[in-house]
Amino acid sequence: MSELIRVAVDAMGGDNAPGEVIKGTVEALNASQEIEVFLVGDQAAIEPFLSKYEYDKARLTIVHASEVISNNEPPAIAIKKKKDSSIVVAQRMVKEGKADAFVSAGCTGAVLVGGHLIVGRIKGIERPALAPLIPTLNGFSLLIDCGANVDAKPSNLVQFARMGSIYMENIMGRKNPKVAIVNIGAEEEKGNALVKAAYPLLKECKDINFVGNVEARDIPNGDVDVVVCEAFVGNVILKMYEGVANALIGKIKETMMSSLKTKIGALLIKDELKNTLKAFDTSDYGGAPMLGLKGLVVKTHGSSKSKEIKQSILQCIAFKQQDIPGKIAAAITVKDEPASEEA
Amino acid sequence: MSELIRVAVDAMGGDNAPGEVIKGTVEALNASQEIEVFLVGDQAAIEPFLSKYEYDKARLTIVHASEVISNNEPPAIAIKKKKDSSIVVAQRMVKEGKADAFVSAGCTGAVLVGGHLIVGRIKGIERPALAPLIPTLNGFSLLIDCGANVDAKPSNLVQFARMGSIYMENIMGRKNPKVAIVNIGAEEEKGNALVKAAYPLLKECKDINFVGNVEARDIPNGDVDVVVCEAFVGNVILKMYEGVANALIGKIKETMMSSLKTKIGALLIKDELKNTLKAFDTSDYGGAPMLGLKGLVVKTHGSSKSKEIKQSILQCIAFKQQDIPGKIAAAITVKDEPASEEA
Numbered sequence: 001m002s003e004l005i006r007v008a009v010d011a012m013g014g015d016n017a018p019g020e021v022i023k024g025t026v027e028a029l030n031a032s033q034e035i036e037v038f039l040v041g042d043q044a045a046i047e048p049f050l051s052k053y054e055y056d057k058a059r060l061t062i063v064h065a066s067e068v069i070s071n072n073e074p075p076a077i078a079i080k081k082k083k084d085s086s087i088v089v090a091q092r093m094v095k096e097g098k099a100d101a102f103v104s105a106g107c108t109g110a111v112l113v114g115g116h117l118i119v120g121r122i123k124g125i126e127r128p129a130l131a132p133l134i135p136t137l138n139g140f141s142l143l144i145d146c147g148a149n150v151d152a153k154p155s156n157l158v159q160f161a162r163m164g165s166i167y168m169e170n171i172m173g174r175k176n177p178k179v180a181i182v183n184i185g186a187e188e189e190k191g192n193a194l195v196k197a198a199y200p201l202l203k204e205c206k207d208i209n210f211v212g213n214v215e216a217r218d219i220p221n222g223d224v225d226v227v228v229c230e231a232f233v234g235n236v237i238l239k240m241y242e243g244v245a246n247a248l249i250g251k252i253k254e255t256m257m258s259s260l261k262t263k264i265g266a267l268l269i270k271d272e273l274k275n276t277l278k279a280f281d282t283s284d285y286g287g288a289p290m291l292g293l294k295g296l297v298v299k300t301h302g303s304s305k306s307k308e309i310k311q312s313i314l315q316c317i318a319f320k321q322q323d324i325p326g327k328i329a330a331a332i333t334v335k336d337e338p339a340s341e342e343a
Numbered sequence: 344m345s346e347l348i349r350v351a352v353d354a355m356g357g358d359n360a361p362g363e364v365i366k367g368t369v370e371a372l373n374a375s376q377e378i379e380v381f382l383v384g385d386q387a388a389i390e391p392f393l394s395k396y397e398y399d400k401a402r403l404t405i406v407h408a409s410e411v412i413s414n415n416e417p418p419a420i421a422i423k424k425k426k427d428s429s430i431v432v433a434q435r436m437v438k439e440g441k442a443d444a445f446v447s448a449g450c451t452g453a454v455l456v457g458g459h460l461i462v463g464r465i466k467g468i469e470r471p472a473l474a475p476l477i478p479t480l481n482g483f484s485l486l487i488d489c490g491a492n493v494d495a496k497p498s499n500l501v502q503f504a505r506m507g508s509i510y511m512e513n514i515m516g517r518k519n520p521k522v523a524i525v526n527i528g529a530e531e532e533k534g535n536a537l538v539k540a541a542y543p544l545l546k547e548c549k550d551i552n553f554v555g556n557v558e559a560r561d562i563p564n565g566d567v568d569v570v571v572c573e574a575f576v577g578n579v580i581l582k583m584y585e586g587v588a589n590a591l592i593g594k595i596k597e598t599m600m601s602s603l604k605t606k607i608g609a610l611l612i613k614d615e616l617k618n619t620l621k622a623f624d625t626s627d628y629g630g631a632p633m634l635g636l637k638g639l640v641v642k643t644h645g646s647s648k649s650k651e652i653k654q655s656i657l658q659c660i661a662f663k664q665q666d667i668p669g670k671i672a673a674a675i676t677v678k679d680e681p682a683s684e685e686a
Contacts (some may be wrong), residue, residue, distance in 0.1 A: 137590050150527065150535035184493070184578040192493035192575045216582035220590035232535045235527040236576055239559035240583035247480050247563035248591055248623055255619040261611050268608025269599060276598040280591055 004036040004059065005320045007313050008090035008099040011041030012068045013106020014302050018042075021105065022049040024309025029055045031310065034317050038063045038099060040090040065089040068106075071302070075109030075148070079117060087111060091118040094295035101296035101316035103287060105304040112148045115290045115297040122325055124332040127156045128292035130231075130299060131164055133172075134241060135280045136222025142168050142177075143219075145231045146238050146288065152230035154197040157181065158205065162331050163291040164226035165208045170322040171315075176209050177225035182233055183213035194230060202228075207331060216240075245280050287312035294325055347379040347402065348663045350656050351433035351442040354384030355411045356449020358646050361385075364448065365392040367652025372398045374653065377660050381406045381442060383433040408432040411449075414645070418452030418491070422460060430454060434461040437638035444639035444659035446630060448647040455491045458633045458640040465668055467675040470499045471635035473574075473642060474507055476515075477584060478623050479565025485511050485520075486562075488574045489581050489631065495573035497540035500524065501548065505674050506634040507569035508551045513665040514658075519552050520568035525576055526556035537573060545571075550674060559583075588623050630655030637668055 009025050011018045018041060025037050036059040039046055043064040050062070067085035069078040082088060087106055091114045093099040102119070104111050112130060121128055129145035144164040145152070152160075161179050168177040181198060183191045188199060190213065202210045214224050216237060229237065256266035286308065287298035296319045300312045352368050354361045361384060368380050379402045382389055386407040393405070410428035412421040425431060430449055434457045436442040445462070447454050455473060464471055472488035487507040488495070495503075504522050511520040524541060526534045531542060533556065545553045557567050559580060572580065599609035629651060630641035639662045643655045 137594070182579065184575055195575075216579040217586040217589075219583070220586040232527055232538075233576065233579055236525065236559040236579050237583060240562070240580060241587055243560040243563040244584055244587040244623075245591060246560075248588060248620075250480070251619045251623065252595070252616065255615045256612060258615055262615050265608040265611025268611070269605045272598045272601055272605050273595065276594045277591075280587075280594065 005034055005101065005317050006036045006038070006099045007101045007103055007316050008038045008040050008063070008093045009309070009313065010086045010090055010102070010104035010106050011039045011046050012065070012086040013104040013111075014300070014304050015105075016303070016305060017105065018045050019049055020304065020306045021309050022046060023053070024304070024306035025060070025313065026050070026053040026055045027306055027310040028313035029059055032314055032317065035059065035313065037061075037313065038090070038093065040065050040093070041068075041086040042066065063089060063093070069110045071107045073107075073110075075107060075113040078107070078110050079113045087114050088118065091115065091297070094119050094297070099295070100320045101298065103298045103300065103309070103312045103316065105300045105302055105309065108299055108302075109148050111297060111299050112290060115293050119293045119295050119297055122292055122294055122329045122332065124329070125163075125292040126159060127152065128290050129160045129163060130288050130290050131160075131167065132238060132288035133286070134219070134227075134238065136220055138222030140172075141219065141222055141225055141227050142172070143227045143229070143234055143237060144291070145229065146234035147231045147290070150230060150232040152194065154194060154201055157194070157198040157228055157230065158201045159292070159332065161202055161205065161208055161210065161226065161228045163328050164228065166327050166331060167289065167291060167324060168225050170324060170327065171318050174225045178211045178223070179208045179226040179228060180211050180214035180224040182216060182219075182227060182229035182237070184215065186213055186215060188212065198228075245277075249277055286315050289315075289319065291324070292328065296320065296324070348377055348444065348660050349379045349381065349442045350444045350446060350659050351381045351383050351406070351436045352652070352656065353429045353433055353445070353447035353449050354382045354389050355408070355429040356447040356454075357643070358448075359648060360448065361388050362392055363647065363649045364652050365389060366396070367647070367649035368403070368656060369393070369396040369398045370649055370653040371656035372402055375657055375660065378402065378656065380404075380656065381433070381436065383408050383436070384411075384429040385409065406432060406436070412453045414450045416450075418450060418456040421450070421453050422456045430457050431461065434458065434640070437462050437640070442638070443663045444641065446641045446643065446652070446655045446659065448643045448645055448652065451642055451645075452491050454640060454642050455633060458636050462636045462638050462640055465635055465637055465672045465675065467672070468506075468635040469502060470495065471633050472503045472506060473631050473633050474503075474510065475581060475631035476629070477562070477570075477581065479563055481565030483515075484562065484565055484568055484570050485515070486570045486572070486577055486580060487634065488572065489577035490574045490633070493573060493575040495537065497537060497544055500537070500541040500571055500573065501544045502635070502675065504545055504548065504551055504553065504569065504571045506671050507571065509670050509674060510632065510634060510667060511568050513667060513670060514661050517568045521554045521566070522551045522569040522571060523554050523557035523567040525559060525562075525570060525572035525580070527558065529556055529558060531555065588620075592620055629658050632658075632662065634667070635671065639663065639667070
C-alpha cells in the first residue's frame with residue numbers, strides 16, 4: 001500500500017460538533033485503510049466521545065487546539081486573532097505538509113479565508129473557488145463558485161471553468177465534462193458585462209468542453225456537468241435550490257396529512273418518495289472542495305451528521321491520489337502563462 | 344360607472360396565440376363591465392376565433408397590425424423595424440393615450456424594449472423594471488427586477504424598492520409591505536459592490552418598510568413582500584424556482600408511477616397534491632407589470648392560456664384605478680429630487 005492520506009478534521013466545527021464529527025471520523029477510519037486522521041480541537045471535549053468507539057488507534061491523533069471560531073464573528077478577524085483555533089491549527093498543518101487535507105463543518109467564511117491566507121493559492125490561481133455538487137435529474141453537477149469572494153473578473157471565471165472541469169473528470173469520473181456559464185438566455189450575446197466578457201474567453205479554451213450558456217431553469221435538469229458563475233450568483237442558485245425544495249416538500253407533507261384519505265395514500269408512497277426527495281437534498285453530496293489551493297480544503301454543511309463527515313473525509317483520498325492541485329497548476333501554467341513558463 | 348379601462352391586447356403574442364389570447368380576452372370582457380379591449384393583430388387571423396364567442400361588442404375592437412415580432416429576433420431591431428407589429432402598434436396606443444394598458448404574452452425582450460422606447464419612462468425613473476409575483480408559503484411576493492437590463496446601479500435598486508412597495512400596497516393590498524434586498528448573508532456588511540452600495544440608501548428611505556437582506560433560501564418562505572435585486576439575479580431566482588419545482592415534481596410523479604402500491608397511493612392524494620403543486624407554479628400569478636412606465640405594460644408567460652390572459656387583463660383595472668404611475672411619479676419626485684421639484 002502506498003503512503004496514507006493524512007486528513008486534519010475540524011472536531012469543533014458545525015452544529016453537531018464534536019459528537020457527530022468524531023463519529024464520522026471513526027466511521028471513515030474504519031471504512032478505509034488508506035487514511036490517517038488528525039482530530040483538531042479541544043482535547044478534553046474530544047476524548048470522552050472518542051472513547052466510545054473502536055478504531056485503529058495508530059491512524060488517529062488528537063491535535064489540541066484551545067479556541068473555536070464561531071459563525072458569528074467576522075472571519076478575517078477571527079482567522080488572524082484566534083491562532084489556536086481548530087480551523088487555523090488544522091489549516092497550518094496542511095500548509096506545513098503535516099496533513100494533505102482539511103475537512104470542516106465550521107464557519108464557511110473562516111474556512112475560506114483560512115484556505116486563502118494559510119493554505120495558500122496555487123501559483124497562477126487568481127482566486128480559489130468553493131465548488132459544491134448540486135443534485136440534478138441525471139445525478140449531480142458541480143457549481144463553481146459559491147465562495148465568499150464576489151464581484152469576480154472574467155479571467156477568474158475561466159479559471160473556475162478549468163478547475164471545475166479537472167475536478168469533475170478526475171474525481172467524479174465525468175468524461176470530457178460539459179462546461180457552461182450561467183446566463184439569462186441561451187444566446188451568446190446575452191448577459192451582464194461579466195458574462196459577456198467571459199464568454200469569448202471560455203470559447204477559446206481548448207482544454208475544456210465549453211458548451212455555452214446555461215439558464216438557471218435548466219440547471220436542475222443536469223444538462224451540463226460544470227456550472228460556472230461568480231459567487232453571488234452561485235450563492236443564489238445554491239440557496240434557491242434549498243429554499244424551493246424545502247418549501248415544496250413541506251407543502252407536500254402538509255397535503256399528505258390533510259385528510260384520512262391522503263394519509264392512507266401517503267402511507268403507500270412514503271418510502272419511495274423519501275428516496276426521491278433525498279436525491280434532491282443539496283446537503284447529501286458530501287463536502288464542497290475549495291479548488292485552487294495548494295492543499296485540499298473541504299467544507300461540509302454546518303448541519304452535517306456523521307455520514308456527511310465520513311463522506312467528506314473519504315473524498316480526500318481521490319483528491320490526493322489524482323493530484324488535483326498538481327493538475328490544476330499544470331493547466332493554469334500551460335494555458336495562462338505560456339510565454340514566461342515555456343521559455 | 345366611471346370611464347372604462349382601455350386595454351390593448353397583443354393578439355399575436357405567445358405560444359397559444361391567437362386562440363387562447365382571444366378566448367382570455369372575451370372571458371375578461373364578460374367578467375368585468377369596467378374594461379374595454381382592443382385586440383391588436385392580424386384581423387383575418389383574429390376574426391374566425393372571435394366569431395365563436397358571445398360578448399359585448401361595444402367594448403371590443405380589432406386593431407389591425409400586419410406584422411408579428413417573434414422570440415427569435417433581436418428585440419431592439421425588431422421594435423425599430425416592425426412598425427406595424429402587434430407589439431409596436433399596441434404600445435403606441437398606450438403612448439398616445441388611446442389605451443391605458445398593454446397586455447402581451449409575446450417576446451419578453453420586445454415588450455420590454457418597446458415599453459422603454461414607445462410607452463416611455465415616468466420622469467425621474469432611471470430604469471423601468473419587470474416585477475413578477477412569485478409563489479411563497481404565505482401566498483406570493485413581488486420580485487423586482489427580472490427585466491432585460493442587467494448591471495444596475497445602486498440608485499436603480501432604490502427606485503425598484505419604491506415602485507415594488509407601491510405596487511404591493513396598492514394593487515395587492517399588502518399593508519406596509521416588507522422590502523428586502525437579495526444578499527448572500529443576513530448581515531449588513533455582506534454582499535457584492537452593488538448591494539453594499541444600495542443597502543445604506545435603502546435604509547435611508549423613509550417611505551418604504553426596508554427590513555434588510557433576504558437570502559435566496561428564505562425567499563420561498565415569503566418572509567418579505569418585495570424582493571429587490573438587479574435583473575440578472577432576478578432572472579436566476581425566477582428560473583431556479585421554475586427549474587427546481589419542475590424537476591422535483593417530475594421526480595415525484597415518476598415515483599408515484601413506480602409500482603402498483605405507489606399508484607394506488609397516488610390515486611388517493613392526487614387531487615389534493617395537484618392543488619398544492621399549482622400554488623407553486625410561477626406561471627399562475629397573472630402577468631408581470633413593467634413598473635416605471637407612463638402607462639401600464641403587463642407581460643404574461645409565453646405559455647399563457649386563456650385564464651392567465653384574462654387575469655392579466657383584469658389586473659389592469661386596479662392599476663389604472665389606483666393610478667400607480669401617478670403614485671410612482673410622486674414618490675420619485677418627492678424623494679429623489681426635492682430641491683428642483685419643490686422650489
